[in-house]
Amino acid sequence: MPxxxxxxxxxxxxxxxxxxxxxxxxxxxxxxxxxxCFTCTKNIKAAAHISRSLNRQRIAVLxxxxxxxxxxxxxxxxxxxxxxxxDLVAVAKYLAEEFEPPKxxxxxxxxxxxxxxxxxxxxxxxxxxxxxxxxxxAHLARLLADSRAIAEIQGEARVTIGGTxxxxxxxxxxxxxxTNMQRAIETLGRALLVLxxxxxxxxxxxxxxxxxxxxxxxxSFVSLDRANHLLSEQRDSWYAGEVIAAWASRYLG
Numbered sequence: 459m460p461x462x463x464x465x466x467x468x469x470x471x472x473x474x475x476x477x478x479x480x481x482x483x484x485x486x487x488x489x490x491x492x493x494x495c496f497t498c499t500k501n502i503k504a505a506a507h508i509s510r511s512l513n514r515q516r517i518a519v520l521x522x523x524x525x526x527x528x529x530x531x532x533x534x535x536x537x538x539x540x541x542x543x544x545d546l547v548a549v550a551k552y553l554a555e556e557f558e559p560p561k562x563x564x565x566x567x568x569x570x571x572x573x574x575x576x577x578x579x580x581x582x583x584x585x586x587x588x589x590x591x592x593x594x595x596a597h598l599a600r601l602l603a604d605s606r607a608i609a610e611i612q613g614e615a616r617v618t619i620g621g622t623x624x625x626x627x628x629x630x631x632x633x634x635x636x637t638n639m640q641r642a643i644e645t646l647g648r649a650l651l652v653l654x655x656x657x658x659x660x661x662x663x664x665x666x667x668x669x670x671x672x673x674x675x676x677x678s679f680v681s682l683d684r685a686n687h688l689l690s691e692q693r694d695s696w697y698a699g700e701v702i703a704a705w706a707s708r709y710l711g
Contacts, residue, residue, distance in 0.1 A: 460477050460479050460480070461477065461478040461479075461480060462476075463475075463522075466549055467548065468525060468544065468545050468548045470525070472525055473530065474522050474524075475522065475523040475528050476500065476521065477500060477520070477521055477522075478520045478557075479518065479519045479520075480513065481514070481516045481517070485516075486558075487515070487710055488517050488518070488710045489519075489553055489557060489558050490517055490518065490519045490560060490562035490563070491520050491521075491549055491560050491563050491564065491573075492505050492521045492565075493542070493563070493566065493570070493572050493573050494523070494524070494566055494569050495566040495567035495569055495590075495687075495688065496569075496598065496619075497527065497534075497619045497620070497622070497624055498566070498688075499523050499527055499528035499529075500522055500529075502566075503689075503690065503692070504566060504688060504690070504695040504698070505521050505566065506695075507689075507692060507699055508695055508698055509699070510699065511698075511699025511700050512699055512702065514703070515707065517562070517710075519564075522545070522549050524541075524542050525537050525545055534624055534625070535614065535624070535625035535627055535630075538629060538634075539568070539571070539572065539595050539634055539637055540637070543575045543576045546563070546573065546580075547576055550576070550580040550582070550583075559580075559581075559582030560580065560582055561583060561584050561585065562586075562587065562710075563576060563580070563586045563587070564586075564587040564589070565586075565588055565589065566590060566591075567589070567591060567660075568591070568595070568598060569591075570588030570589055570590070570591025571591050571637075571639060573588065573591075574586060574591070574642050575637070575639075575642050577646060584649060584709045585705075585709045586646065586648050586649070586650050587702050587705075588652050588654075588666075588669060589654070589682075589689070589698060590654055590655065590658055590660070590661050590666075591652075591654075591661065591665065591669065592661050593664075593666075593668035593672070594639045595633075595635075595637040595639060596634055597661065598634055599631050599634045599635060601660075602617060602631075605626055606631045609626060609627060609628045609631055610628060610631075613628055614627040644672050644673070644674065646673060647674075649676045649677070649678075649708075650669075650670075650676070650677040650678070651677075651679075651705045652673075652678070652679045653666075653698055653701065654679075655682035655683060655684065655686070655687075656683075657684045657685065658685075658686065658687045659686070659687065660687035666679065676709075680705075682694060682698060685698075
């Protein structure tokens with residue numbers, strides 16, 4: 459049962475578009491937050507399928523759009539990875555005030571990296587799930603090396619992803635380079651589930667191995683077999699959701 463959230467205000471005073479997927483029957487056992495992939499939105503199919511899988515196990519899922527994307531206010535060109543982390547914290551604060559503090563953070567791709575960072579600022583979180591996440595944010599800067607070179611000279615660059623053109627400023631790339639993911643993973647202090655496909659052509663599975671190696675127990679790793687980076691095949695995202703639900707049950711009590 460989806461609920462459209464009227465307004466979640468981020469640290470800059472901008473409204474974030476969000477929806478809360480609730481179990482069809484009974485009170486939720488716990489609340490989770492889903493952080494979408496870079497330049498995606500809360501409505502990406504993988505997020506919807508994973509949310510429904512969790513709803514079946516009475517886990518409510520709040521999906522939201524990062525600043526400047528989807529239904530959220532703000533200029534995407536002014537955002538950074540750090541502002542994404544701040545958005546996650548703002549969403550957790552909203553849940554705690556209006557429903558219950560979130561116990562799970564689930565992040566897809568760069569959203570997974572943001573979840574690892576944000577968990578340090580959300581005491582209620584007992585488990586973090588990364589899906590196809592890079593082990594360091596500088597990975598994205600390397601993927602966008604041509605755009606980064608232009609931004610270094612001109613202050614910003616334009617990049618087209620999925621048919622949509624986005625503006626990326628020099629500050630965006632600088633922030634990616636400054637972020638210390640290794641420390642965030644080593645000191646996570648929560649249960650961690652790493653999901654990744656060996657067939658991922660965007661973020662190689664070596665990234666998952668590095669995240670898993672850096673993390674302390676309890677930690678788990680599950681291969682997503684032949685899934686692509688966006689988990690665009692329905693069977694892959696449904697499977698990921700079922701695995702997350704089964705894994706989370708151990709930590710939700």
